[in-house]
Amino acid sequence: MAEKMELNEVEVWDGNYAAAQALRQAQVDVVAAYPITPSTPIVENYGAFVANGYIDGEFVMVESEHAAMSGCVGAAAAGGRVATATSSQGFMLMIEVLYQASGMRLPIILNVVNRAIASPLNVRGDHGDMYAGRDSGWIQLDAFNAQEAYDLNLCAFKIGEDINVRLPVMVHQDGFLTSHTAQNVYPLSDDEAYAFIGDYKPVDEMLDFTRAVTYGAQTEEDWHYEHKAKQHRALMDSYTVIDRVFAEFKEKTGREYKRLESYLMEDAEVAIVALGSTVETALLAAKQLRESEGLKAGVVAPRVFRPFPFNEIRDALANVKAVAVLDRSCPMGAMGALFNEVSAAMYASPHRPLITNFIYGLGGRDFSLEDAKAIFREQKGHADVGYITTPLQQFSGLRGPKLGFYEMKRSK
Amino acid sequence: MIEIRWHSRAGQGAVTGAKGLGDVVSRTGKQVQAFALYGSAKRGAAMRAYNRIDDKPIINHAKFMRPDYVLVIDPALAFTDNITENDKPETKYIITTHLDKTELIAQIPELQDKKDRVYTVDCMQISLDTIGRAIPNAPMLGAFVKVSGMFQLDEFLESMKRVLAKFPQKIIDANMEAITRAYNEVK
Structure with a gap:
């Protein structure tokens, strides 16, 4: 059993730490990550929380962002709650696997700390990486400050894992402007946050050996189009669940979010x-x-x-x-x-x-x-x-x- | 809204100082913001950190600022960095230096017409004496408490103890002493 953390009613957190705390409270089973500025502290803190007994989960060190997202796909298909974080070049290297994750309908949470894309090399914030993800089949939530980075991470798990959605979700925040700017953040207690998100309910998990399933099958012109149209429809229709989760979040915290x-x-x-x-x-x-x-x-x-x-x-x-x-x-x-x-x-x-x-x-x-x-x-x-x-x-x-x-x- | 700009070198603790100040101030019920502009992020490179403090939620995310307080925690930066950039007629300066105040001002032309708004304190010596290393951020907080008059020293120290709670008692005590000395010594 993971240890609980006592939080103050008001904390002064930057966006990265706020996101990491949300991953801890969600008790994410697996984070496979290849850290990159400015998103590094999210996965670094997840690793520290695991090492210090605050999360009953596993940090998987990998050799690239492509491998990081691949690891996430594997862990999610196996039946775990999965998250990671990246920025910029790392995001670009992940892109091929982003489409795999959404096509396989795996509700992975990816924190994208928005950063410019080289060349020229630049570590600071712009939305080049966020835009590059817009056709990838992921739900994309956008936080404007540290509080929202925390809140939207909690909502992201509940939205993506909903049986009527089952899609991966990106939570975006601005590199440095949000990720490295500390502001007042009002967190939920560990119990409240976890109760809001709920237990992870695996669907077609590969670790269920009584019922074998295939992920990532090949479909040519006979079925590919239908699969993609269905996936698009799931994303289009996900707004009903997003609205419901935002309404439940408002009821719990008083903080209101709308899709626009x-x-x-x-x-x-x-x-x-x-x-x-x-x-x-x-x-x-x-x-x-x-x-x-x-x-x-x-x-x-x-x-x-x-x-x-x-x-x-x-x-x-x-x-x-x-x-x-x-x-x-x-x-x-x-x-x-x-x-x-x-x-x-x-x-x-x-x-x-x-x-x-x-x-x-x-x-x-x-x-x-x-x-x-x-x-x-x-x-x-x-x-x-x-x-x-x-x-x-x-x-x-x-x-x-x-x-x-x-x-x-x-x-x- | 009160806006603060820290002039520091990477490694001297301006980011920790700015975040620590934010943490302490948030416990008084105020809204805070703390951020930094890193250059190449190499230890020793000149960098700036910033605080905003207000009663209402802070929604300005621009880096541009006309500071109410300029805190210089590296002695040389008072000479080499543009510490009066975007200042206001009422901007107050707290500068760490071993020099006498008049001596310092005489050497910095930009401060000539701001003499009554310049305060000095030797954060380097204080941190060497108390913490044992040249980490001038904690003493600067003590000087800021005195000059700004925003807090009582003892309530600030109490909040600071809670912020530092994860550190060994020896380090907490050293920081308390550094803050108190700077509070008493800033001129």
Whole structure:
């Protein structure tokens, strides 16, 4: 039996430690990991918790991230509760196995501490790795601060392991900005947290020798398509379980999560759509602009990046005049991915606001309150003239000559 | 909102100091944030750590800050780092140095018009005397308690003891002494 840990009502934890504590409270059976900055402390702390008797589980040291996720797939297929963590290059090396895990419907929890992808080498936060996972068949939850990294890890186990979901779940947090920033965190007690998540219920576990099963079978054109469509449907339909788990979490803690978070949107004229810690900085900018300039600004943020909250985006932006969609990943030859998805949702809506795209914060470039305010003010300018006066894609916080692409070609 | 910027070298404990300060302050019911900007993360490289303290939850995740307090825990950084960067007319400076305050200010042109907001304390000597190693973070906390007037010394020490609870008693005692000495010696 694992030892319990006494926690204070308020702890000062960074996002990594908050995630590690959630893995401990979930009593994860197996973590197979190849540590990488900035996610290292998550698996390092899991290892320490095991060594000190706080977890009845096993830390498996492997030779690469590809092997780490492979180990997770094996342990999950065997019938255990499994988790790991990675970032950036490690995530890229895992990608092949990420698709295996979701295709085999194994509810592994992967903490992705978002970091830029080389080259050039950079250890700081942007969303390049998170975006690279968006077609991998995993549920993707996004934490904006350390508390949420803790809360969403607890929810992730309950969502992924639900018999109506049985899909792997990524919990994202921003490298350094969240992972290495200590803030007040209000944890549950070990008993409360474990009771919320519940015992792991194995499904088709390979260690059940009375009933042999196959994982990772081959299907060619006869069945592959049906399997993939079914998997897509499971991911699309998982929102019902996500909503239920978030509701149960609110009942337990008072902390409310929605698949699409909306802040100050009731009367908003302009909005920023963003992901990660930027959401909170943009919210503070919106609050200050409302007070100082009477600018009706709001913020919309996917808490769940996959399944994408398509309908909720349409509702949230139904009354705004101008929207800036912020992508913290370089789209390399296209408009930003979040911009494309938000635009697609609004194109199939009765109301079509003016939507522009900002690339920002690559490789950890700071995104300040003033940066957010400048974007809001520019949207207000668009709203007032009813036209997009700037290039459709711009770059916030970039040094050197102004860079922009495409112009609006639509009458008012 | 109170914002603090630490100037340090990697290995001197600014991150631990900033997190420790956050931990202690959170126990008084306040919201805190502690983070650091690492350069190449090599021991001895100049680096900065930051704190934000407020009554409301802190949602500003920008690294940019106009600090209310600048804490310099490496003596040489007062000369080589831009310690007055983005400061405000009321920013207070606590600088570790073996020099006399007037002597120090005379050598740093940027501090000429801020004399009444500069405080000095020899965190290096204090930590060598008490902890036995040049780890100037703990004494800096003592100096900050005095200059900021945010806490009573004894309640700060009590909270600090709980934060350090996992360490041997000898180390806890040494830290308490370091904090107390700096509290009394900062000028």
